[in-house]
Amino acid sequence: MSTSQEQTPLRLESSILEALQQLIDVVAQLRSPNGGCPWDLAQTPQTLIPYVIEEAYEVVDAIQSGDKDAIAEELGDLLLQVVLQAQIATEVGEFTLKEVAQGITQKLIRRHPHVFGDVEVQGVEDVRQNWEQIKAAEKGETVAQTQLLSRKLDRYARTLPPLTAGMKISQKAAAAGFEWENIEGVWAKFHEELAEFQQALEQEDKAHQQAELGDILFTLINLARWYDLDPAEALQGTNRRLIQRLGKMEAIADRPLSEYSIEELDQFWQQAKAQLAKEL
DSSP states (O other), X not given: OOHHHHHHXXXXXXXXXXXXXXXXXXXXXXXXTTTOOHHHHHOOTTTTHHHHHHHHHHHXXXXXXXXXXXXXXXXXXXXXXXXXXXXXXXXXXXXOHHHHHHHHHHHHHHTOHHHHSSOOOSSHHHHHHHHHHHHHHHTTOOHHHHTOHHHHHHHHHHXXXXXXXXXXXXXXXXXXXXXXXXHHHHHHHHXXXXXXXXXXXXHSOHHHHHHHHHHHHHHHHHHHHHTTOOHHHHHHHHHHHHHHHHHHHHHHOSSOGGGSOHHHHHHHHHHHHHHHHHHO
């Protein structure tokens, strides 16, 4: 192997570290009281939460599209959120990006003793069991404690998007025995919740209305589970179809849609729907 070939991995490592350092420096400058960006300076960890969620979803969308350039771009946007959160934490003395990187590195090493230690595994199931045992030990708990149904469901409710969490909670609760005997029971529950929601809209305060809306949505999620449907994917499809139809309507119209009557908009809607049907 030539000297140039031997140095290639080192040059690659150096270029990666240089690129990361440049990003860190740029973010630090954006947050600098001396010549920084007013918008970036106004941000807090809490105000950035919507952007963290949005960027994560955009990464998923890019991966699903298979567009490598889009994936790289969206991963960069998500990485920015990590660096920005760490920069804000550094400014108030909470933690640094170094600690973030060291923490996840140490966790990966600790939870993969079959790779970085002398533990032997026979397959994925052994890896999963080891992971759960190590994770429980880190929290000073037993595996049984971490596997309590209420603990699992609480974690889903706190960390997953509501529709996804609702499906996971529904699945786990059903597996534990909280299940209807047949689909007719689920439909009966849906009609019961629908009636309660309608009554709340007529008679109750906003908090009660919100609670009843949540109940009917959760029942719909259960119906989706019984019919082996994905509610998040279904809603995403509806959103996309609506946007496509609005795009067709705007192509048909010769002025902003807001300037048309509801009757005219309905005509455009039907034309757009027919055009999209032909394109399928």
